[in-house]
Amino acid sequence: HDVVIRNGLVASAFGAIRCDVGIRDGRIATLAESIPDGAQVLDAKGLLVLPGGVDSHCHIEEPRPNGSIAEESFLTASAAAFAGGTTTTVSFIPQWKGHGVWERFVDYKARAATGMVDHAFHQIISDPTDQVLEEEIPRLVAEGVRSLKVFLTYDNVHVDDRGFIRVLETARKHGCLVTVHCENYDAIRWRTERLLAAGLTAPEYHAWSRPTVVEREATHRAIALAELVDQPIQVFHVSCAEAAEEIARAQARGLKVWGETCPQYFTVTARHMEGPEGANFMCSPAPRDEAEHANIWEAIRRGTLDVVSSDHAASSRAFKVGADFSTIPNGLPGLAARLPVLFHEGVTKGRISVEHFARLVSTNPARLMGLYPKKGVIAPGSDADVILWDPKREVTITQSLMHHAVDYTPFEGMRVTGWPVATLRRGEVVMREGEITGRAGGGQYQPRARYEMASPRGITPNGFGA
Amino acid sequence: HDVVIRNGLVASAFGAIRCDVGIRDGRIATLAESIPDGAQVLDAKGLLVLPGGVDSHCHIEEPRPNGSIAEESFLTASAAAFAGGTTTTVSFIPQWKGHGVWERFVDYKARAATGMVDHAFHQIISDPTDQVLEEEIPRLVAEGVRSLKVFLTYDNVHVDDRGFIRVLETARKHGCLVTVHCENYDAIRWRTERLLAAGLTAPEYHAWSRPTVVEREATHRAIALAELVDQPIQVFHVSCAEAAEEIARAQARGLKVWGETCPQYFTVTARHMEGPEGANFMCSPAPRDEAEHANIWEAIRRGTLDVVSSDHAASSRAFKVGADFSTIPNGLPGLAARLPVLFHEGVTKGRISVEHFARLVSTNPARLMGLYPKKGVIAPGSDADVILWDPKREVTITQSLMHHAVDYTPFEGMRVTGWPVATLRRGEVVMREGEITGRAGGGQYQPRARYEMASPRGITPNGFGA
Amino acid sequence: HDVVIRNGLVASAFGAIRCDVGIRDGRIATLAESIPDGAQVLDAKGLLVLPGGVDSHCHIEEPRPNGSIAEESFLTASAAAFAGGTTTTVSFIPQWKGHGVWERFVDYKARAATGMVDHAFHQIISDPTDQVLEEEIPRLVAEGVRSLKVFLTYDNVHVDDRGFIRVLETARKHGCLVTVHCENYDAIRWRTERLLAAGLTAPEYHAWSRPTVVEREATHRAIALAELVDQPIQVFHVSCAEAAEEIARAQARGLKVWGETCPQYFTVTARHMEGPEGANFMCSPAPRDEAEHANIWEAIRRGTLDVVSSDHAASSRAFKVGADFSTIPNGLPGLAARLPVLFHEGVTKGRISVEHFARLVSTNPARLMGLYPKKGVIAPGSDADVILWDPKREVTITQSLMHHAVDYTPFEGMRVTGWPVATLRRGEVVMREGEITGRAGGGQYQPRARYEMASPRGITPNGFGA
Amino acid sequence: HDVVIRNGLVASAFGAIRCDVGIRDGRIATLAESIPDGAQVLDAKGLLVLPGGVDSHCHIEEPRPNGSIAEESFLTASAAAFAGGTTTTVSFIPQWKGHGVWERFVDYKARAATGMVDHAFHQIISDPTDQVLEEEIPRLVAEGVRSLKVFLTYDNVHVDDRGFIRVLETARKHGCLVTVHCENYDAIRWRTERLLAAGLTAPEYHAWSRPTVVEREATHRAIALAELVDQPIQVFHVSCAEAAEEIARAQARGLKVWGETCPQYFTVTARHMEGPEGANFMCSPAPRDEAEHANIWEAIRRGTLDVVSSDHAASSRAFKVGADFSTIPNGLPGLAARLPVLFHEGVTKGRISVEHFARLVSTNPARLMGLYPKKGVIAPGSDADVILWDPKREVTITQSLMHHAVDYTPFEGMRVTGWPVATLRRGEVVMREGEITGRAGGGQYQPRARYEMASPRGITPNGFGA
Numbered sequence A, B, C, D: 001h002d003v004v005i006r007n008g009l010v011a012s013a014f015g016a017i018r019c020d021v022g023i024r025d026g027r028i029a030t031l032a033e034s035i036p037d038g039a040q041v042l043d044a045k046g047l048l049v050l051p052g053g054v055d056s057h058c059h060i061e062e063p064r065p066n067g068s069i070a071e072e073s074f075l076t077a078s079a080a081a082f083a084g085g086t087t088t089t090v091s092f093i094p095q096w097k098g099h100g101v102w103e104r105f106v107d108y109k110a111r112a113a114t115g116m117v118d119h120a121f122h123q124i125i126s127d128p129t130d131q132v133l134e135e136e137i138p139r140l141v142a143e144g145v146r147s148l149k150v151f152l153t154y155d156n157v158h159v160d161d162r163g164f165i166r167v168l169e170t171a172r173k174h175g176c177l178v179t180v181h182c183e184n185y186d187a188i189r190w191r192t193e194r195l196l197a198a199g200l201t202a203p204e205y206h207a208w209s210r211p212t213v214v215e216r217e218a219t220h221r222a223i224a225l226a227e228l229v230d231q232p233i234q235v236f237h238v239s240c241a242e243a244a245e246e247i248a249r250a251q252a253r254g255l256k257v258w259g260e261t262c263p264q265y266f267t268v269t270a271r272h273m274e275g276p277e278g279a280n281f282m283c284s285p286a287p288r289d290e291a292e293h294a295n296i297w298e299a300i301r302r303g304t305l306d307v308v309s310s311d312h313a314a315s316s317r318a319f320k321v322g323a324d325f326s327t328i329p330n331g332l333p334g335l336a337a338r339l340p341v342l343f344h345e346g347v348t349k350g351r352i353s354v355e356h357f358a359r360l361v362s363t364n365p366a367r368l369m370g371l372y373p374k375k376g377v378i379a380p381g382s383d384a385d386v387i388l389w390d391p392k393r394e395v396t397i398t399q400s401l402m403h404h405a406v407d408y409t410p411f412e413g414m415r416v417t418g419w420p421v422a423t424l425r426r427g428e429v430v431m432r433e434g435e436i437t438g439r440a441g442g443g444q445y446q447p448r449a450r451y452e453m454a455s456p457r458g459i460t461p462n463g464f465g466a
């Protein structure tokens, strides 16, 4: 073997097993009670051996129509990912209204190749023209893009019901998953106008502009239209009990509907948006309160929400400004902090098992995105993406540990127990004790083939279109 | 007393009481164990004495932008109403896109004055401009119009979420109820296009174009936006368990959300739309199947649906034509048949009590529309709108008994037990044994004042706008 | 007319109507816009005219096997009832284990005849022998006893599942309602033993001995067995959301299951049982907390709980003693305070309408007990049981206003708005401004005939026994 | 390695992975992409490699107070188990009323040692005396018995609520799981008496005697009392939606409540009990109908029911007789057929994945019984209990393939796709192509230590006893 990890507790989807892990040619070659040989030997005594994190929702190096580009590059994002135990990202190819997507895919794939993290892409659809749906998407699918992202809000990217239905229909035809940002566009616009007219412009009114009911409405609508078309969807960044309940109802009816949440939805509250640093905590859906944090944990426990991603979407503080809350850029940096924050709040505090943790950050997103079993599991034949995790190490989260491009972390000062000691990506140690040892360009594109979880059920009204 | 009704079983909201009813000056003056005097005496031995029907959802004499007018005039509609025991209608003032509403109100009020039935109006809002919302609606409210009707589907009249929210906001400000036709516009358009493209154009595919999920989606959305704005709504013509469940959930949370259904949703099925006479049974939402009929009865039993109106919206057979199902006029004539069909299916078949029947067709719509206690109850001081109803009389429904303008009834040939023997409107016998004895112009406009059921709860997100 | 009530707002099940009420021969003879004549005229200007309260759950003058008798006699109870606006009681004929019920009925009926309040009886069944079920109950039913009461807990009276099933079966056969005290006997015994063993003997541990889960368990069991046998039941004194939810689920399935609550379950908390006066607040189920009070209101609002009775079961403070909480007599005096406390908490605080209030304290219990429309409504032909109620009068509840035999009220010092000014029982003024003007022996026994609400649905497993 | 399994698709809890399996000293030593060496090599090309079945609910060789013993011996049961791919059983130590349990444990352990299958035991508690609970159970626990079984029905073994609570309390103290047969004893007795009195004595009336509501009642009660005591339970042999719903509600509240079902509850109907062979299909709960079969699959899909065991409890046809249905021995033989029937109905018919199948028959029961990861998974260090399974082989189930002692199978003639080709128990091939190659006495007792799933949550009412 090229690398042998000895004496660890391998905590993957099959529970925690004490065994050695042998790596050869970048893949897990062997799991055994004892593996003697190995060019490189890592002693994992006292450590957990976890599958590398899969962050299936993070915004990296997205170019905008005006030529500007998101601060976070694939290189800095890769460093942040490795620092936090993540080895695979699924980030977003933009679509600019009035433009196609193929050009953006080519450009974005080239950008991603400059980073270090393994990567796949969602294609955002903000302008679902016939050209895009009928000609370009088939080409993207042939290139291994298997998920389409739709926003039901935001001025520049939102699609209406007709556009959303057409994306669902196209995804169904070509075997893609659809991921959805669920908030009601018109409702938010109306509340925002009324708030601004009342002079309530500070960042904290961002939360007032988009209460839970607008998230619930859009969640139910997305589910209903997906049910009509018979297309699997994942609801992104669920922040409240009401939206989670809609997902749970859909799942109970047997629909292919999944729900994701993010660390900010069980750690950050609307009160963080008060005061001079308030803009640093703005994201959408808006942070809620402690009661909703508990609700989110309940939804995780019940399995309604089965993926915890970062929704990393970062701007440095200098850019977190605007005339009022409606013009301040949204999004929080969380690539590096995702696993430590979840481990601390979940495993250390006794809410979930280590095995459940591994599923939430790695196995489940890998499965749902069609990356499994290459990613998301420690098993013979899988990519040797592995974290050595010290469940007892206490660390205070601070900006310098995050390795991302932006200049703050919303988790600054949070003391957590549980921390990644080393990260291996395809058998290569790319992070050790906080030092990033990967090299630029080392990340691989992960094309995805048709897969079961994204396949329709074959159940449509009157059997028409099934 | 001008009129005394003797020996009947007075079945109003307070149960069935054996007493005499004394009428003076068009109002109920006296309920008593025995009333000796009376200029006119009606013997109700063996009969039920019921409050006159209030049909809070019927389309009468609506003018269209092209100058044409719906076949049913106020005069023919009044005859149909009296024939079936209905004494009050709430019909619809149209709005034509690009036009205001005040002119339409003036015109429509004049038309209504030519009929015989007492009447109030919903104002349809299909073009919620500032002019309409801010200037014209206050004038209408001052004239006693207290309900605004919104369509979430249909090419010519549907409003988008923004328009709907603005209507809700305006209704809230002025103390109006909002009534809603709940089906998802884009979803129906998409299904329709796909069906027509597949050559499925016959009337029966009308049902395929708008399955229950599109009704559920729009129902949930209407409720969510009403919850956001804090505005009471009534969901019109609920046809299926899924939509009823959304209403029940809203009611359980304490929202002011009510649900209506119509006789066609527990008697007509999608199969009626097959064959050469299929177009005669087309309405929206589309007729479902026997399982949904049972679900609707269950929702009535539980109180989720508390009003049964006709949604009378009729075209004669010669007009029930089109290039395909999507261009055939929707709507069924039901003004006259509403009470007999419900009584037979409900009371005669043992599903509901006589008292529950009276609430569904009279008391509840009167309360919800702000007409109570002038209408909807037999009590001292109320208008003397009374039906003498023979619960044992067997009748076969046929077109000649309907007295409406259009040339068929979808209930042709249905044998029912229970039939109105006489109808009194404000103390005047306007129907006796099927003969219409009212005179043209005898109907009164019923302006409505601000009322409790249409008042907001005062609960909004963050307390903003409460 | 013998009596005319003028100018009041008659708030009965049909809403609030401004009319006069004419009384003749102890019955409501006339409701009219205006009634000129009358031997006695009561001016109800500014007052509500309500149907007399029906307290369908109160313990009065129950004899015990040892020869002792509950403190509250029919005479004192009648005074308390009239003082609080109640004109009809349904109290309990005891059964002593090892004894029959016929003798007890004869004795109890004679006792009741000495009071002033109109009265009907539940027969407690604590020893369901063949003799009792097959021979004595038919005789009681012939005498107009139409409800059987079962305790699922309490050492001296509880029946096991077999006994309960036999009571249900017997009630079904003879057309009686079954009312049930739902708490799990063995669970309470076990908790009590463990608490006493741990030295936790003070009154407050009464609440610890019977947490909500024991009420929920017994409620579900009672419902399930009633469903098996196909027998209507009323669940007594629901104190918590969990039990109410079981009732709501049963109602949603269409079962004939009703739920009652009492004023103590939305005013008294477990904390009242702490300290030296703690025993004065002991009842079963035990008082809960403010969160459960809100839950009870929610269940009232939704109609899950549709009767508010007193469960008057009183002992003076000298008797509220024992070796530990398990030997202190249970029960609170509430006959007089029931209506004022509910009116204040419900109507004055804006939670329910006056009409809903009248249903909860009068119409609904009258209907459910088969006393309607003789009792429970102001309508021609009904008994002239009427309260003149001042909705604006502020009163501080105190023992001297209660008129009951026991020496305290748990509501001492509570300031309420809304108070009965006068009470009429069958047309006779029996209370005026707190002065009791009825005469001993004036109360009438109210035998009950077979009635619809207590009739089985005819739905049994496999149709066996239907 | 002693044994190497090559070229198979290893379908365990971590999904289906194509890898080789190396076995040494009876344990899984290695999982690797390729394992070259091995004393014995098994080619699994085209086969699934599954963890050996764990049947956590089967009745084997139970002695009765009268000296007779169940027909199925540990030797015949082992043959049946191996024939069907099961390598571990959890069977029942009886308790005879009036007797203790230690003697029975000693006797039963000796009997089990004569078989071939690995084995653990539930201890039935039918007479929960202080002696048994306080002295004997601790001794059993020290010997590795970690589950107590309670019957809520059956004349000879049922315990009342008090007995059940005491068992829960004892289990909690010593860290045992409690498993429960949930049907209401008194309700079944009552229905049985009424049926027999009506002359309805044939086997088919067994189903009439115990409708779903008696199962639901007991399930809810078991859950409520377990909640009161704070003790994890598994509800045995769930047969209907109503009972499954109670379990789902409990799980949604976070309680440690699990549900099991058996193949008969999705294959056998009440109609099988009609006719001369009807007695062969009698078991309790009784077989239901096709609608309930679908409900059971739905509950499996949702995870409410997560174990499928056999409830093997067999009598040959000569013993399946009685004066009436109530005296015919209950129980069906299913040890051998469990996996093939579930695989066919589940995997072959597309309802569940292979991975889900492995969880239902092996991983989940192993976890819940505290046998994991020694049993229930193919992972380094686990016992080498392995099935080679041909997912394509079509077999008609017939008695001669079952290898059990009793003389029939209820699945006779059922054609299934999917069949075990070979079974390994701790690395030894004990079945190959239907031939049993194990030797008597080869089975090992599996003592169990305290484990997480059986540990209380620490949540009790008022925190008392937590």
Ligand SMILES: [Zn+2]
Binding pocket: A181, A236, A237, A284, A285
């Ligand atoms: Zn988003």
Ligand SMILES: [Zn+2]
Binding pocket: A057, A059, A311, A313
């Ligand atoms: Zn995002």
Ligand SMILES: [Zn+2]
Binding pocket: B181, B236, B237, B284, B285
């Ligand atoms: Zn409509």
Ligand SMILES: [Zn+2]
Binding pocket: B057, B059, B311, B313
């Ligand atoms: Zn309409």
Ligand SMILES: [Zn+2]
Binding pocket: C181, C236, C237, C284, C285
């Ligand atoms: Zn009680």
Ligand SMILES: [Zn+2]
Binding pocket: C057, C059, C311, C313
């Ligand atoms: Zn009581």
Ligand SMILES: [Zn+2]
Binding pocket: D181, D236, D237, D284, D285
């Ligand atoms: Zn069993």
Ligand SMILES: [Zn+2]
Binding pocket: D057, D059, D311, D313
């Ligand atoms: Zn069993």
